[in-house]
Every structure is written in structure tokens, then in C-alpha cells.
Amino acid sequence: EADIYQTPRYLVIGTGKKITLECSQTMGHDKMYWYQQDPGMELHLIHYSYGVNSTEKGDLSSESTVSRIRTEHFPLTLESARPSHTSQYLCASSETGKTAPENHRELFFGEGSRLTVL
Amino acid sequence: KNQVEQSPQSLIILEGKNCTLQCNYTVSPFSNLRWYKQDTGRGPVSLTIMTFSENTKSNGRYTATLDADTKQSSLHITASQLSDSASYICVVSDRGSTLGRLYFGRGTQLTVWP
Numbered sequence: 001e002a003d004i005y006q007t008p009r010y011l012v013i014g015t016g017k018k019i020t021l022e023c024s025q026t027m028g029h030d031k032m033y034w035y036q037q038d039p040g041m042e043l044h045l046i047h048y049s050y051g052v053n054s055t056e057k058g059d060l061s062s063e064s065t066v067s068r069i070r071t072e073h074f075p076l077t078l079e080s081a082r083p084s085h086t087s088q089y090l091c092a093s094s095e096t097g098k099t100a101p102e103n104h105r106e107l108f109f110g111e112g113s114r115l116t117v118l
Numbered sequence: 119k120n121q122v123e124q125s126p127q128s129l130i131i132l133e134g135k136n137c138t139l140q141c142n143y144t145v146s147p148f149s150n151l152r153w154y155k156q157d158t159g160r161g162p163v164s165l166t167i168m169t170f171s172e173n174t175k176s177n178g179r180y181t182a183t184l185d186a187d188t189k190q191s192s193l194h195i196t197a198s199q200l201s202d203s204a205s206y207i208c209v210v211s212d213r214g215s216t217l218g219r220l221y222f223g224r225g226t227q228l229t230v231w232p
Contacts, residue, residue, distance in 0.1 A: 040127075040224060040225075043207075106167070108164075109162045109163070112159070112160065112161050
């Protein structure tokens with residue numbers, strides 16, 4: 001079982017609030033990712049990080065921001081939440097090492113954070 | 119445009135029956151194909167990962183096949199159980215991409231009835 005944790009699992013907030021979704025992994029993975037998933041739709045990459053102090057935007061434009069100050073921690077922040085931000089946010093990490101090409105490595109997901117903005 | 123299409127969109131079967139889920143992709147150049155199981159309200163969990171040279175891979179009652187020539191994959195579930203009820207997601211990686219840049223299908227929602 002993957003050791004990657006997301007909190008909160010569920011969050012209901014009002015428009016304009018600032019929120020931070022937490023993601024932590026204890027596997028020592030350098031690479032971490034945030035995906036957004038709406039019901040019945042595919043996952044979309046919104047942010048990724050290849051290590052401490054490294055963050056990049058993903059394929060889907062997002063008003064959220066991320067930080068990577070510690071290897072194990074990759075929080076996502078929305079400065080001013082809107083109803084359009086209502087979605088499931090999934091954090092993931094991938095194993096580090098030279099035993100397999102990078103894009104063959106296992107991707108481990110957290111349980112997700114379900115955000116509802118009223 | 120690189121795409122991953124899954125069928126059927128949803129499927130209902132009785133406990134103990136077998137089923138096969140399909141995945142067609144246009145991702146090129148192909149690197150690997152993964153199947154994930156996602157329980158409702160949970161994160162996806164990996165079932166199999168297959169590279170170009172592999173055409174069958176099993177994980178317990180799950181067997182994935184890959185035809186890289188026709189760009190098709192299938193996931194066969196044998197002797198289904200109630201706990202198999204979930205969304206099954208096909209994910210394809212191209213050879214030039216980093217791991218985070220994967221192409222996801224929308225999933226097949228499988229419901230197993232007692």
C-alpha cells in the first residue's frame with residue numbers, strides 16, 4: 001500500500017476563501033504531482049515537482065499554486081476559491097531510481113481531496 | 119492529437135461472471151500502457167503496466183493484453199467479485215514524455231451485482 005496522504009479528504013467552503021490541500025509521502029520520492037478529476041472525466045495534470053524548490057505547471061491551466069520546500073510535502077493552495085474550483089484533487093508521487101526508465105516507474109496516488117466551493 | 123478511448127463507458131455484471139474492458143489509443147510514439155482501479159472517492163491503484171514488448175500481463179484475477187500494432191488493450195476480469203466494482207482507467211505514456219505527462223482515459227465504471 002502506498003504511503004501518500006492527503007488532507008482534508010473532504011472540504012466545503014464559501015467563495016473567496018483561501019484553502020490549502022496537503023499532500024505528504026513517506027517513500028522518499030523526488031517526483032510529485034497534482035491532478036484534477038471531475039466525475040466521469042479523465043485526470044488532468046495541474047502541477048508537478050521534480051524535487052525540492054522545483055515546481056512546474058501541468059497541462060491543465062489552474063489558478064492554484066504549489067510549493068515544494070521539503071521532499072515529502074507538496075501542498076496546493078487556492079488563494080480565492082470559486083465554484084469553478086469544485087473538483088477532486090489527487091496527489092501522486094513516483095519512485096526514484098535507476099532500475100527503470102523514468103516513464104516506466106510506478107505512480108502512487110493519494111486518496112484524494114474532494115473540494116466543494118459554494 | 120494523442121488520445122485514449124475506453125469502452126464501454128459503464129458495465130453491470132453479476133458476481134462470478136467474467137468481463138472485458140477495452141482501451142484504444144492514438145498516443146505515439148508509444149512507451150507503456152497502465153491499467154488502474156479507482157474505487158469511488160479514492161485514488162487510483164495500479165493493476166498492471168505493459169511495455170511495447172509485452173502482450174499479456176496478469177495480476178491475480180486481472181489480465182491485461184496489449185496489441186501495439188492495432189493500438190488496443192483489454193483488461194479481462196475473471197470470476198468477478200463485489201469488490202471489483204470500481205472505475206478502471208487506461209493510461210498511456212509516450213516515449214518522449216516524463217512520467218507526469220500521461221494520457222488518461224475516462225475510465226469504465228464497472229458494477230458487480232450479487
